[in-house]
Amino acid sequence: MKLRIANLLMATAVVVVVQKASAQEAPVVREGAYWVGSIGDSFGIAPQARLQVNTRGNVTVRREAGDQVTYRVRQRVRAANEDQARTLLGGGVRQVSSVRGRVVLELQPISAGIVKTDIEIGVPTQVSTVIIQTDLGGIDVAEFDGAVQLRTGGGDIQLGKIGGTVQCFSGAGEVIIERAGGAINCTTAGGNMAVRDAGSSVALSNQMGGNIRVDKAAGEVRAHSAQGMIEVGQAGGAVFADTQGGFIQVGSARGVQAESMAGTVRVKNDEGPMNLAAMAGNILAELLNGARMQDSSLVAGTGDITVLIPSNLAVSVIARNSTGGTPRIVSDFPEIRVTPSKFFQAPMVGQGSLNGGGPVLNLNVSSGVIYLRRK
Amino acid sequence: MNTCEKVRKQLSMLLYGELSFDEEETVDAHLEGCAECRTALERERVLHAAFDQAEIEAPASVLWESRQNLQRQIAAEHTPIHRVSWWDRFLDTAWLKPVGGLALLTIGFMAARLAPSLVPGLGLGVTGMSLMDPGAQRVRSVEPGPNGGVQIVLDETRQRTVSGGLDDQNIRVLLLSAAKDPSDPGLRYETVGILNDRAQAAEVRDTLIYALEHDENAGVRLKAMDGLKPFVRQPEVRKALSGVLLSDGNPGMRTQAIDLLTQGVGEGTGNTTGNALDRDMIGTLQELMNHENNAYVRQRGERVLQLVNASRDTY
Numbered sequence: 001m002k003l004r005i006a007n008l009l010m011a012t013a014v015v016v017v018v019q020k021a022s023a024q025e026a027p028v029v030r031e032g033a034y035w036v037g038s039i040g041d042s043f044g045i046a047p048q049a050r051l052q053v054n055t056r057g058n059v060t061v062r063r064e065a066g067d068q069v070t071y072r073v074r075q076r077v078r079a080a081n082e083d084q085a086r087t088l089l090g091g092g093v094r095q096v097s098s099v100r101g102r103v104v105l106e107l108q109p110i111s112a113g114i115v116k117t118d119i120e121i122g123v124p125t126q127v128s129t130v131i132i133q134t135d136l137g138g139i140d141v142a143e144f145d146g147a148v149q150l151r152t153g154g155g156d157i158q159l160g161k162i163g164g165t166v167q168c169f170s171g172a173g174e175v176i177i178e179r180a181g182g183a184i185n186c187t188t189a190g191g192n193m194a195v196r197d198a199g200s201s202v203a204l205s206n207q208m209g210g211n212i213r214v215d216k217a218a219g220e221v222r223a224h225s226a227q228g229m230i231e232v233g234q235a236g237g238a239v240f241a242d243t244q245g246g247f248i249q250v251g252s253a254r255g256v257q258a259e260s261m262a263g264t265v266r267v268k269n270d271e272g273p274m275n276l277a278a279m280a281g282n283i284l285a286e287l288l289n290g291a292r293m294q295d296s297s298l299v300a301g302t303g304d305i306t307v308l309i310p311s312n313l314a315v316s317v318i319a320r321n322s323t324g325g326t327p328r329i330v331s332d333f334p335e336i337r338v339t340p341s342k343f344f345q346a347p348m349v350g351q352g353s354l355n356g357g358g359p360v361l362n363l364n365v366s367s368g369v370i371y372l373r374r375k
Numbered sequence: 376m377n378t379c380e381k382v383r384k385q386l387s388m389l390l391y392g393e394l395s396f397d398e399e400e401t402v403d404a405h406l407e408g409c410a411e412c413r414t415a416l417e418r419e420r421v422l423h424a425a426f427d428q429a430e431i432e433a434p435a436s437v438l439w440e441s442r443q444n445l446q447r448q449i450a451a452e453h454t455p456i457h458r459v460s461w462w463d464r465f466l467d468t469a470w471l472k473p474v475g476g477l478a479l480l481t482i483g484f485m486a487a488r489l490a491p492s493l494v495p496g497l498g499l500g501v502t503g504m505s506l507m508d509p510g511a512q513r514v515r516s517v518e519p520g521p522n523g524g525v526q527i528v529l530d531e532t533r534q535r536t537v538s539g540g541l542d543d544q545n546i547r548v549l550l551l552s553a554a555k556d557p558s559d560p561g562l563r564y565e566t567v568g569i570l571n572d573r574a575q576a577a578e579v580r581d582t583l584i585y586a587l588e589h590d591e592n593a594g595v596r597l598k599a600m601d602g603l604k605p606f607v608r609q610p611e612v613r614k615a616l617s618g619v620l621l622s623d624g625n626p627g628m629r630t631q632a633i634d635l636l637t638q639g640v641g642e643g644t645g646n647t648t649g650n651a652l653d654r655d656m657i658g659t660l661q662e663l664m665n666h667e668n669n670a671y672v673r674q675r676g677e678r679v680l681q682l683v684n685a686s687r688d689t690y
Contacts, residue, residue: 078682113674114681136671154630154671172626172669190627192597209593209625211564227625228594229564245592247561263561281559 028085033078035085040072043096045103045127052131055107057117058155059134061141061148064122071122073107077115088112102131129164138173147182157186165200175204183219192228201237211246221253229263238272247281252288264303269293278303282368286375287313297362305363306371309333314358319370322347327365332374378405382412386419541573554582560592567595571602580606584615593625600631607635617659626669633663633672637679657685 028037044067045051051069053059064070073092079085092109109117117137123130123144131149132139138155141148147164150157154171165182168175174191177184183200186193190208194215201219204212209227220237223230229246232239238255241248247263250256255272258265262280268288274296276283282303287293289310298305309315317336321327327348329338336352350370363370382405388394389402406413520526539546553566567586573579586599600619606612619632636659640652652660660676667673680686 114678116678136674152671154626154669154674156630172630172671174627174631188627190593190625191630192627208627210597210627211594225594227560227592228597229561245560246564246594247559263559281561 028082028089030082031076034076035079035082035089036074036076037085037089038072038074039094040070041094042068042070042122043103045069045124046101047126048101048128049098049126050102050129050131051121051123051127052102052104052133053107053119053121054104054133055117055119056109056135056137057119058137059119059121059132059139061121061123061130061132061139061144063143063145064124067124067126069103069105069121069123069127071105071107072120073109074118074120075109075111075115076118077112088115090115139168156191157188174210230258255294269296274298282306284308287315289313289375293359293361295360295362297364299364300366300368302367303365304368304371305365306373307361307363308373308375309354310375312355314353314355316353316357316360317351317363317372318360319350319363319365319372320347321350321365321368321370323365323367323369329370329372331372333372336372379409379412382406382409383415386412386416387423389416390419390423541569547573547579551578551582554586560590560595563590563592563595564598567598567602571598574602574606580609580612584611587615588618593628596623596625596628597631600628600635604635607638613656617656620659620663620672626672629667629669629672633675637675640679640682652679652683652685657683661685 028035030036047067053071055073057073075089077085077088079088088111090109090111092111093106095104095106097104097106105121107119109115111117119134121130121132125145127146129147129149130141130144132141133151134155135153136155137152138157139150139152140158141150141162142160144161145163148159148162148166148168150166150168152170152173154173156173157168157170157175159166159168159177159180161178162180163182164180166177166180166184166186168186170188170191172189172191175186175188175193177186177195177198179197179199180195181199183202184195184198185203187205187207188210190206191210192212193204193206193210194213195202195204195217196215198214198217198219200217201221202214202217203222204214204224206212206225206228210225211228211230212223212225213229213231214221214223214235215233217232217234218236221232221235221239221241223232223239223241225243225246227245228243230241230243230248232241232249232253233251235250235253237253238257239250239253240257241250242259243261243263245262246260248258248260248265248267250258250267250269252268252270253272254270255274256267256269257273257275258267259277260279260281263278264281264284265276265278266284267274267276268286269291270288271292271294273294274285276285276297277299279301280303281300283298283300283305285298285306286308287310289312291310291313293313293315298307305319317333319329319336321329329348329350331338331350333352333354335354336350338348338350340348350372382402385394385398385402389399394402406416517528518526537546537549541547541550550566550570553562554570556562556566563586567583570579570582574583580603583599583602587596587603590596590599596619600616603612603615607616613636616632616636619628620636623629623632636656637652657680660680663676664673664680667676
């Protein structure tokens with residue numbers, strides 16, 4: 001009860017301050033060919049509070065010392081004179097409110113569309129979460145210890161070092177994340193997506209096409225691209241990847257499920273199951289030394305399957321090649337017996353147990369060659 | 376058969392020089408006293424001349440086949456006549472020969488398929504090929520060779536590794552070809568990524584522009600756009616980016632295109648607006664305003680048009 005009253009009092013106090021600020025006339029100055037108007041202010045925020053900013057324009061978030069949230073709105077426009085510039089800039093709405101631990105800063109310029117608006121937010125470290133919603137424009141967060149939730153109607157999202165979780169959405173544009181301590185869940189309608197280092201799981205979705213790259217993730221990785229390449233360097237968990245067109249490449253993972261409609265699938269797997277499918281493209285799977293694999297399935301429509309198997313790995317192999325004419329299964333392992341396809345009866349089958357047998361590695365090719373290579 | 380009829384049947388052989396001395400004497404004697412047969416001889420000469428002009432090159436096998444036929448005929452004439460048995464009549468039935476041929480073909484086919492598994496390392500068939508060479512093989516033709524051997528002509532598709540620098544013309548030709556390979560977007564993406572480092576060369580830039588404009592895969596198009604960024608002032612690159620802005624279905628592509636096309640505009644100092652836009656670019660942006668549904672791209676276009684004092688609308 002005490003907390004709710006405190007929040008209510010804080011919200012009331014903040015709104016009073018903002019109303020006073022908005023009554024002031026923003027100065028407009030000439031900078032080269034432009035007229036520039038800028039406003040800014042600050043307000044206190046409780047520890048562990050969540051800060052939400054609703055605005056329009058490019059947003060930059062930086063870490064601020066102390067316990068004050070600072071903001072600065074800078075608008076720029078070409079105009080014949082100061083009066084015309086003021087008309088075009090048009091002012092805007094500034095309001096701060098607080099509800100149940102969430103402090104909401106409304107910065108809504110009422111200006112012409114031709115006005116370029118840049119918003120800079122200084123956030124103290126005691127804020128647990130920053131939520132940015134901008135109608136149009138990029139979002140740039142260089143460094144923040146907590147979690148971020150970002151949404152833009154269109155524009156690039158660039159994140160530096162984020163301590164907590166990351167949720168983001170862009171109506172159109174790139175998503176680049178250098179480092180995040182928590183889970184990442186981001187979507188863009190179109191554009192490249194890249195994560196350099198994730199301390200937890202990663203989920204990236206590209207709705208209309210673009211390339212996805214995850215260099216390193218401590219947890220599982222989920223990547224979906226309507227059209228584009230998917231590259232995962234190192235995943236501490238399983239990788240789930242699918243693309244309608246493009247290759248999928250996984251450096252190492254603990255289980256992989258990958259589907260490409262057109263493109264090669266290249267995978268190195270540490271442990272866990274592999275379920276790989278390439279409708280039109282090759283599959284190259286490398287089982288690592290000491291891998292603790294589980295039953296796996298590799299299916300290629302039009303393309304070859306090549307599996308690199310360590311000499312000491314215990315695994316049972318069933319390979320089927322349904323290619324018409326002269327199907328081929330090329331094996332470095334004498335333990336795998338290849339039975340030629342009978343008269344008018346596909347497929348050619350190769351099967352056998354390596355090192356006493358183990359999890360089943362099921363290989364199917366409709367039109368291509370199966371290679372079983374010794375590492 | 377009267378004399379004229381008999382002589383006219385021999386006229387052709389006369390012209391070929393195939394008549395005996397006596398036959399030729401007889402024909403000549405008749406021709407001296409018979410005008411109709413002389414006329415017939417002239418017609419035969421004209422016909423032979425026409426055939427000579429239409430002479431064709433007979434294949435070498437004709438001689439061999441003719442000799443074989445001849446030997447069979449001679450052998451048949453020397454075969455003693457004997458009574459035809461029921462077995463011979465059975466063998467002479469018209470349907471048996473094609474059926475027998477089919478049976479022989481089937482036996483040959485089955486033998487070819489079963490032989491490799493029965494005799495490991497025989498070096499033929501599927502298993503043999505996999506042992507010999509991972510490259511795909513296909514028998515093009517088979518011919519009898521000397522000493523009872525055979526000569527087999529194979530069609531092979533072998534993988535070959537070619538290495539070299541990007542300045543090597545052969546390497547570059549292969550890369551430019553791979554960048555347009557319709558079957559594998561991953562191959563195109565990686566190739567475009569390599570070519571991006573050599574985009575200062577006009578032919579490489581042309582390939583990147585082609586990928587930007589025509590590649591069906593958005594990931595490849597985005598990669599090509601990366602390589603063209605340093606050349607955004609080049610007219611052909613601007614034209615390609617304008618095309619992307621107006622017609623690419625991917626909003627991420629259009630977002631990047633408008634960012635590149637308008638970069639620097641309005642960044643000037645003093646009373647200038649920095650890099651001015653040409654008339655074509657202004658027209659492109661005005662056209663964009665008519666149909667663009669992405670708010671961010673629209674806003675960027677609108678702002679740039681205002682910066683260069685151009686109207687939003689076309690009429």
